Amino acid sequence: SPKATSTKVTLxxxxxxxxxISDRAGLHFAYGHFYxxxxxxxxxxxxxxxxxxxxxxxxxxxxVMGNPDVEPxxxxxxxxxxxxxxxxxxxxxxxxxxxxxxxLLGSEFINTYNGAQYARLSNSDFADAIGFTLALDHRRxxxxxxxxxxxWQRVEGNASDPWETATRAEAGEDPRPRQxxxxxxxxxxxxxxxxx
Numbered sequence: 197s198p199k200a201t202s203t204k205v206t207l208x209x210x211x212x213x214x215x216x217i218s219d220r221a222g223l224h225f226a227y228g229h230f231y232x233x234x235x236x237x238x239x240x241x242x243x244x245x246x247x248x249x250x251x252x253x254x255x256x257x258x259x260v261m262g263n264p265d266v267e268p269x270x271x272x273x274x275x276x277x278x279x280x281x282x283x284x285x286x287x288x289x290x291x292x293x294x295x296x297x298x299x300l301l302g303s304e305f306i307n308t309y310n311g312a313q314y315a316r317l318s319n320s321d322f323a324d325a326i327g328f329t330l331a332l333d334h335r336r337x338x339x340x341x342x343x344x345x346x347x348w349q350r351v352e353g354n355a356s357d358p359w360e361t362a363t364r365a366e367a368g369e370d371p372r373p374r375q376x377x378x379x380x381x382x383x384x385x386x387x388x389x390x391x392x
Contacts, residue, residue, distance in 0.1 A: 198245065201265040206231045220282075226275040231268040234301040238317065238358060239264055251312035260303050260362045261316040269319070272296045285335040293349075295325040302355055303362040315362040323353025323378055343389040351381035 210228035217223060233239075243262035274294045281287040302321030307313050327349025334342045355361050356379035 263317040301358040
């Protein structure tokens, strides 16, 4: 039977501390909770639960039902950084980060009273990311400024997208959560910025 969604309340504390070591160097630390709702198009995909009345006992449907009552996705992030200015115009920065990502949108399997089974979206997926960024910044190089940064990161979790668990089950594979590199893990990133 349809029921009203629950009220969602979140608290997102954040803390940042910076400490100068010398006139050219400094340390900083940041900690924060960040929340984001999944896309509305995902939440309301196949959200007509009236079709479940026709499920027969013992049947399984892998078409994932939407779920308007999901919680926001949550990331707890930690960052430690060090900055150093070689000259007034040229400096470097090293940041090390860790992100604990919970309540990601995923698929769960529901058993009905008559033994049928269906999949719906829920906050069942998780991931974590760890990495560092090394940056060089040159404010003035003639008429231009340049910045170069390299990021290495590793992102692992139990599913790359909300439908992956249901897709594995439909293919006869083990749908249980396991820690794997995710599809949106970008291991090496190099950025060069030139501005006038």
